[in-house]
Amino acid sequence: MNTINQTDIIVVGAGIVGMAHALAAAKRGYKVTVFERNSYAVGASIRNFGMIWPIGQPQSKLRQRALKSREIWKQVAPKAGFHLNQCGSLHLAYREDELAVLQEFVKSEKDNSDVALLSPSEVTAKSHALKSDGLLGGLWSATEMIVDPREAVKKLPSLLNREYGIEFHFSTVVTNIEYSNLIAAGEKWKANKHIFVCSGADFETLYPDVYQKSNITKVKLQMMRTIPQPDNFRIGTSLCGGLTLTHYSAFNDCPSLPALKDRISIETPHFPEWGIHVMVSQNSAGELIIGDSHEHGLNPEPFDKAEINQYILDYLKTFVRVPSLEIAETWHGVYAKLPGKTEFIAHPESGVTIVNALSGAGMTLSFGLAEEVVTNLQESMNLVAVG
Incomplete structure (x- = not known):
């Protein structure tokens, strides 16, 4: 582990939440690397209706978040080559x-x-x-749309790599994070800007003490x-x-x-x-x-x-x-x-953000949430740089 691989943003998890954050970061010019412990995402991201469902969200920032996600789905689907049905x-x-x-x-x-x-x-x-x-x-x-989540989640990584240079490492388990370093499959990586942990229901591995205190x-x-x-x-x-x-x-x-x-x-x-x-x-x-x-x-x-x-x-x-x-x-x-909440966002240490617990609405909310999270991160980093 003498060689240290470097990137700007590391995302742990290639489900829809992880890929949404990878896309949001890459669109802002960051070099992004994604690690996924399986050969492809096999969790909740592929085990759902494939519904993008703004009607289920209340009139608030959540509805707007869902509609923003909807627009991004409409942008990525034809480029990635998966079917999207704007069926209502x-x-x-x-x-x-x-x-x-x-x-x-x-x-x-x-x-x-x-x-x-x-x-x-x-x-x-x-x-x-x-x-x-x-x-x-x-x-x-x-406003509702349908994708086949099994098809979409498998095809999105190729699009994100081709269009935005996002690097994916599948079958690669992240075992330790101490910002700005991370160990993945025995190799040491350095994130020069930030690490996002988007591990879905597999939240016992990284920062278990944070999750234990969260009531998730x-x-x-x-x-x-x-x-x-x-x-x-x-x-x-x-x-x-x-x-x-x-x-x-x-x-x-x-x-x-x-x-x-x-x-x-x-x-x-x-x-x-x-x-x-x-x-x-x-x-x-x-x-x-x-x-x-x-x-x-x-x-x-x-x-x-x-x-x-x-x-x-x-x-x-x-x-x-x-x-x-x-x-x-x-x-x-x-x-x-997370009971009573629409998402769980935590900062277990400087330079690391956990994004999880979208409560079954990952297809509907992930892209919009990622835009908010990464925009806030970019603004905070710019403030630090100016300071």
């Missing part, structure tokens, strides 16, 4: 309490031309995959993928049932939400017990991605529960009608979450 989304109401929440939400978004409350006929015109019986209406939002936890979700839909059937847009209104913070201020939650807890207590809400997206291959559930704890159970998947499928069938629900694949993902 529908939240559906089959019960009066669900419709009440949607009405209240749309009223609160009166200045947002991207959302609208649709009649049943207008809803079914958006998607031929919906059951019209009992449908009361739906919330249309134009993990969330396990179960998901499924169907075979490609026959005859090129497309659902048209991403679809959500009324359960989803209880999941995203964008709906938290709707006065009718507590009554909706109470009704769900009484009628179907297994939904809140397992943190189930039901959404479906469709990738470019025609496969439906269906989920999900949420189990909290630092040591998630490695064994998936068949009854959870069945609960999800049974609920999906109450509002979706598609040619095939034959399941080709099931899996679970695990992401880091």
Whole structure:
């Protein structure tokens, strides 16, 4: 370890959070090096719907962060060569309490031309995959997009290397950081400007004492993928049932939400017990991605529960009608979450920033968050230089 490799910015982790920070730094002229312990990112970044989902974020800096991320996704997708579907989304109401929440939400978004409350006929015109019986209406939002996360996360490193000179070291484990030095696969590296640690759910390895004091936890979700839909059937847009209104913070201020939650807890207590809400997206291959559930704890159970998947499928069938629900694949993902927060940012030592716990919204928020974090870092470094 006599030779010291040097770079400006080091990023630990090549999931979507790590790559977003690498991109934000490289766009500002820094030489960036990324280390990933696996041959490619295999964590939460590839185990999700692929939804870029601004509608789930409240009207605040979080919505703006999501919209900024959306713009960056639109920029990188054609360059990297992965499919991006600007399909929008529908939240559906089959019960009066669900419709009440949607009405209240749309009223609160009166200045947002991207959302609208649709009649049943207008809803079914958006998607031929919906059951019209009992449908009361739906919330249309134009801002949501879909990528296949497995494809996107594998193709982004090539783009970032080609366009921005970002150097990736896969199958390379970072075992020690003492700024400005870092040990990766037994080799010594020096970061002349900064180190970002974006290790996702694998947060026990680096700065474990920081995480231990943070109250961070993990969330396990179960998901499924169907075979490609026959005859090129497309659902048209991403679809959500009324359960989803209880999941995203964008709906938290709707006065009718507590009554909706109470009704769900009484009628179907297994939904809140397992943190189930039901959404479906469709990738470019025609496969439906269906989920999900949420189990909290630092040591998630490695064994998936068949009854959870069945609960999800049974609920999906109450509002979706598609040619095939034959399941080709099931899996679970695990992401880091800091209760009550939308992200965890810490500075365990000078020159090092931890960015983690985007709470299941990494595809939606990472690019926008990275722009904020790196801009703030650049401003602070400039102030230091001037001083």
